[in-house]
Amino acid sequence: MGSFNPSDYVSAVGLSINSDLGSAELRAVYGGINFLIALYALLAFFKTKHEKSFFKILLFIISGILLGRFVTVLFGEFTSAFLWGFTAFEIVYLIFLYTALKRMEKNIF
Numbered sequence: 001m002g003s004f005n006p007s008d009y010v011s012a013v014g015l016s017i018n019s020d021l022g023s024a025e026l027r028a029v030y031g032g033i034n035f036l037i038a039l040y041a042l043l044a045f046f047k048t049k050h051e052k053s054f055f056k057i058l059l060f061i062i063s064g065i066l067l068g069r070f071v072t073v074l075f076g077e078f079t080s081a082f083l084w085g086f087t088a089f090e091i092v093y094l095i096f097l098y099t100a101l102k103r104m105e106k107n108i109f
Contacts, residue, residue: 013082037061052104059097066090 007017009030017023037058044054069087072078 052101055097055101055104059094059101062090062094062097066094 007023010017010026017026040050040054040057044050066087069078069083069090072083078084
């Protein structure tokens with residue numbers, strides 16, 4: 001997990017940490033943010049009134065990630081099957097979230 005051992009996480013995705021600052025940034029982004037997303041997911045699971053806002057937050061985050069992937073394509077750095085797999089998953093996830101939110105809007109109760 002990114003919060004506790006960021007060097008293991010970054011080596012899995014082809015990055016390296018060169019300083020304490022890099023380690024702290026990775027803990028914040030990959031550990032802290034993901035941990036809070038998981039906590040909010042747990043809250044939304046038990047209190048369904050938070051489900052719609054949780055899906056909106058995830059849709060926002062996934063959209064940002066896909067925007068970054070698009071920029072990567074523009075710079076010609078999209079050369080890994082690993083990236084294609086993650087991008088395919090993120091596109092499917094984006095479609096799922098969008099569809100789920102649209103269905104929630106149609107429900108009266």
